[in-house]
Amino acid sequence: MVSTDQSDRRHAALASEPRRRALALLAGSVAPLDVAAVAAALGLHITTARFHLEHLEAAGLVERRIARAGQRGRPHVLFSAVAAPVPVEDAQQQLTQALAAVIGEDADGGRARSVRAGERWSAQYAAVADGTSADVPPADAPATDLVPPLLRVLTEIGFEPELRADESVIALTACPFRAEARANPDVVCSVHLGLMKGVARSLGRDGEGIRLEPFVQPQLCLVHLPTTLAS
Incomplete structure (x- = not known):
């Protein structure tokens, strides 16, 4: 069951049109996307795209995973939509x-x-x-x-x-x-x-x-x- 606080966070996240576009982009993608790909697809600055993705993640609508691929240095972060987001x-x-x-x-x-x-x-x-x-x-x-x-x-x-x-x-x-x-x-x-x-x-x-x-x-x-x- 989704808690009241979580439901409120989801409603607040989906009140933003850029976040709805970001969620739709991830939901329609066959593979997880990184921040740069989301920013390019939506025409946003990479900082703004990261802000919206983190908001969606906090609301439980997207999730992140780390793709290290055996590389050294900063890990590569990928985002994907959580299955069956709330249809509000x-x-x-x-x-x-x-x-x-x-x-x-x-x-x-x-x-x-x-x-x-x-x-x-x-x-x-x-x-x-x-x-x-x-x-x-x-x-x-x-x-x-x-x-x-x-x-x-x-x-x-x-x-x-x-x-x-x-x-x-x-x-x-x-x-x-x-x-x-x-x-x-x-x-x-x-x-x-x-x-x-x-x-x-x-x-x-x-x-x-x-x-x-x-x-x-x-x-x-x-x-x-x-x-x-x-x-």
């Missing part, structure tokens, strides 16, 4: 869609309540936002005030954010909730907007000027930051 993604997606559909029946399409929900959700990422979480990988963000915390939180959730050159726009190149967002954009995208506003508020900034522009391209959303927040 489909159930999570169905629950999210059901909740979004009900909230979307509000007069404003559910936007106000969804923003408030996102602001509450942001509290779960307080340690990530301020950089004190042990699970936060090194960030290469410019040392501006609000941008690095937002990038850390959005990366942790799986949005794969990219800061544009003028540092006032963050491109979200992935979305772990894309199917739900397409079905109920007023609700799901408003939750994400509320999340970012909550991060700003936790840092003592007014997040009301943050604007989310969803689906400017099929796989791209843009976050617009007021100049007073982005610097």
Whole structure:
């Protein structure tokens, strides 16, 4: 039987889109893969790939083995998926869609309540936002005030954010909730907007000027930051 703590760790691990991709890659591989192979396949820095693999290992979703092959020096570490990982993604997606559909029946399409929900959700990422979480990988963000915390939180959730050159726009190149967002954009995208506003508020900034522009391209959303927040 899976313990409650282990189940929580698995849910937390699978909440990250890069970790779901890493797990899918290992599950579909005929042989164990090392960190470099996972990083190359997913387009990640090797340090970031190692971070995600260790998170999956701690959740009991992947396992490592040492391939020494008679060589001296540092052992070669290989990762593989644990057989039959817990199938939570489909159930999570169905629950999210059901909740979004009900909230979307509000007069404003559910936007106000969804923003408030996102602001509450942001509290779960307080340690990530301020950089004190042990699970936060090194960030290469410019040392501006609000941008690095937002990038850390959005990366942790799986949005794969990219800061544009003028540092006032963050491109979200992935979305772990894309199917739900397409079905109920007023609700799901408003939750994400509320999340970012909550991060700003936790840092003592007014997040009301943050604007989310969803689906400017099929796989791209843009976050617009007021100049007073982005610097």
